[in-house]
Amino acid sequence: GQQVMQIPQYQHVQEGEDFTTYCNSSTTLSNIQWYKQRPGGHPVFLIQLVKSGEVKKQKRLTFQFGEAKKNSSLHITATQTTDVGTYFCAAYSGGYQKVTFGIGTKLQVIP
């Protein structure tokens, strides 16, 4: 079955430093979504990537989908305390909602 590895599991950064989380799949994906979950909250959709090599930006967040559609990354430039939370990738294969969630990367930002 499809396996999705997300690394790192935890990351502590000083405010202003950059942060990156990676999602790697054992199989080729059809698309990938990224979610953010604040402490005590629920996952909230951030972005979806569909095309090979796709790059999307949301302010300080940059999302990439690998050329082989087996990996993806989320990069945050100059982190702020509001970035604190757990970032999940949701990896899709096939035509329907057969999704595998990554374990999540918990980001702590030290002011």
Place this chain on the structure above:
Amino acid sequence: DGGITQSPKYLFRKEGQNVTLSCEQNLNHDAMYWYRQDPGQGLRLIYYSQIVNDFQKGDIAEGYSVSREKKESFPLTVTSAQKNPTAFYLCASSTGFIRTDTQYFGPGTRLTVL
């Protein structure tokens, strides 16, 4: 105000008791899902429903049951057969069941079995 509601936010039950978690959506979404979240693990799919009066087992359905009698509602029952029911339960919905449809999550119910 559209969205997904789950109640209650916190739930305590004694071991051996069945408990039903509520999930309601007013987004007019066809598909609904139940996930379980445990510390250090990704979300795991319990059950999903593509359309009213239809539902399918997910990856960890043992010890759980669902119903989908109305489009807006997808309650989850945690039965006494579930070996380790203490967890954070998340309900989600999506417009349809194709892969590019975004899932919208409810606020979750934290179940503790004593």
